Amino acid sequence: MTATDQSPHTTGSVPAPPGDGYESEDELAGWVPPRQPIRLLAPLLGLLIVSVVWETYVRITGVSPLVLPAPSRIVRHIASDPGFYLSHGWVTLWEAMAGLVLALVLALAVATVMAHSRFAERATMPVIVLIQSTPVAVLAPVFLLWFGFSPWPRILVAMLFTFVPLVSNALTGLRSVDHDTLEVLRSVDASKREIFWHLRLPNALPALFAVGRIAMSLALVGAVIGEMYGGSDSGLGRKALQAISRNLVDQLWGSVLALALMGVVLTLGVMALEQRVLRWHSSQSHLD
Amino acid sequence: MHATLESPVVVAEKVGVSFRDRSHSIRALANIDLTINAGELVSVIGPSGCGKSTLLRVLGGLLPPTQGTLRVWGDAPEKGREAKRFGLVPQTPALLPWRTVRENLTLLPRLNRGAGRGPVGDEEIDRLIGAVGLAPFADTLPGKLSGGMQQRVSLARAFALEPPVLLMDEPFAALDEITRSEMRFLLLKLWRETSATVVFVTHSIEEAVLLSDRVIVMTSSPGRVACEIAVDLARPRQQGLEDGDAFHHHTVELRHALQRSTTAFSGMDPSP
Numbered sequence: 001m002t003a004t005d006q007s008p009h010t011t012g013s014v015p016a017p018p019g020d021g022y023e024s025e026d027e028l029a030g031w032v033p034p035r036q037p038i039r040l041l042a043p044l045l046g047l048l049i050v051s052v053v054w055e056t057y058v059r060i061t062g063v064s065p066l067v068l069p070a071p072s073r074i075v076r077h078i079a080s081d082p083g084f085y086l087s088h089g090w091v092t093l094w095e096a097m098a099g100l101v102l103a104l105v106l107a108l109a110v111a112t113v114m115a116h117s118r119f120a121e122r123a124t125m126p127v128i129v130l131i132q133s134t135p136v137a138v139l140a141p142v143f144l145l146w147f148g149f150s151p152w153p154r155i156l157v158a159m160l161f162t163f164v165p166l167v168s169n170a171l172t173g174l175r176s177v178d179h180d181t182l183e184v185l186r187s188v189d190a191s192k193r194e195i196f197w198h199l200r201l202p203n204a205l206p207a208l209f210a211v212g213r214i215a216m217s218l219a220l221v222g223a224v225i226g227e228m229y230g231g232s233d234s235g236l237g238r239k240a241l242q243a244i245s246r247n248l249v250d251q252l253w254g255s256v257l258a259l260a261l262m263g264v265v266l267t268l269g270v271m272a273l274e275q276r277v278l279r280w281h282s283s284q285s286h287l288d
Numbered sequence: 289m290h291a292t293l294e295s296p297v298v299v300a301e302k303v304g305v306s307f308r309d310r311s312h313s314i315r316a317l318a319n320i321d322l323t324i325n326a327g328e329l330v331s332v333i334g335p336s337g338c339g340k341s342t343l344l345r346v347l348g349g350l351l352p353p354t355q356g357t358l359r360v361w362g363d364a365p366e367k368g369r370e371a372k373r374f375g376l377v378p379q380t381p382a383l384l385p386w387r388t389v390r391e392n393l394t395l396l397p398r399l400n401r402g403a404g405r406g407p408v409g410d411e412e413i414d415r416l417i418g419a420v421g422l423a424p425f426a427d428t429l430p431g432k433l434s435g436g437m438q439q440r441v442s443l444a445r446a447f448a449l450e451p452p453v454l455l456m457d458e459p460f461a462a463l464d465e466i467t468r469s470e471m472r473f474l475l476l477k478l479w480r481e482t483s484a485t486v487v488f489v490t491h492s493i494e495e496a497v498l499l500s501d502r503v504i505v506m507t508s509s510p511g512r513v514a515c516e517i518a519v520d521l522a523r524p525r526q527q528g529l530e531d532g533d534a535f536h537h538h539t540v541e542l543r544h545a546l547q548r549s550t551t552a553f554s555g556m557d558p559s560p
Contacts (some may be wrong), residue, residue, distance in 0.1 A: 180382035187376035
């Protein structure tokens, strides 16, 4: 956390304080390559390489599009009917985000109670382990039975997919506060609420963002699984399943690619938010 | 907030602390008799594990004593804590890494409003940041500062509360020798401008002599007061004091007192 823990090229940006015997390490840092363009380029390059290899493989082997269509073919297909993918993608996105937000709110509430009471923690733990061990995908038809033709079965599956990782990380973050800092706040008789808002919650943010990136794609997977059990005729998961039964190869791969791209964009969104919010945290120091 | 001289702020009588550890209880402190007067700077020195930090936490109302009576301004220490009369400086800087230097200083005055000690003005905060030499870094996050600079923020934060009692738990122990020396004089400078009573826990003989009006020597298992030594060096104390004979005389006296107390109480005779 201190400046001295950081790698040499980050300490170079620390201005030298007056009379502290603390020297700027600019000379030691040497030449630092411009990182801004590379940061954007590297992930694109990775995707490009995968696409090129895939495309080349399909063209060389002449494999049937029924088995594996070329990426160019999938992209062309999506471009031929963008409205279809946008509208069904929107449905899936909405279900996934509703599930994720509900899971986050519930996880924070449960973790807060658990962080303040060992008894509550012991009482809640078995329930959480139970949720974790339950094959939620198998429960989806039950939710359909309960909630019928509404978005709730899908939202619920997305929520249960993300709840356990969120709650366990939230609990760790809320609990693992610095002992001395806690004592300083207690020394002025700060209330539990003040300690929660000023110390515990910000302290939990790094752990929450770390799991948030994973939870984003988990929520999408949850929504898609929920859609597969029916109850509605929309959503990319539903459309992918229909494509399988009707032998619509392009629609199947189009739905899969659209879901994957959605996951990538959402994860990048979380990371961008993390970068802004966690400016203070050491996990972000390499970006300065 | 000026208390009359020689009026006791802290009065401890036969104070003891025992921790329960399943079947048996462990005595951390026993029979502590202590009087600390208003405006005094008192150091508590002793070997590691002698209960110095425990004593500090008891004085600050963070840990209730299990035996004896303890009064801080005539009240139980918890009352003092509720009234925000304590400024705590722990061994680590204990800053909130997501708040800038200035935001760290303004936080504590804003907490526990019920104590009736309202927020500190911006000018006072700026003055304190300047006094600890961090004016250019007022809007910097703590993670960008060196360990010594972070500890200066921690010191300024405690003074920002304008507390009548400052409780310091080896705040300079983790710093390098040069920074530590600077910090001691910085503390004396800040303290001179207040009328605060300071209880300063340390394991450094030089630090205790340099800072204190009085040094309380503790001994371990359970922690007890072995003796008290008055340090009558003139104030204000300036850099270079450490070189003088009077300073040297006091460090020797304190070192002997520490040696006497550890051998006398542990039952170990260093000479065969």
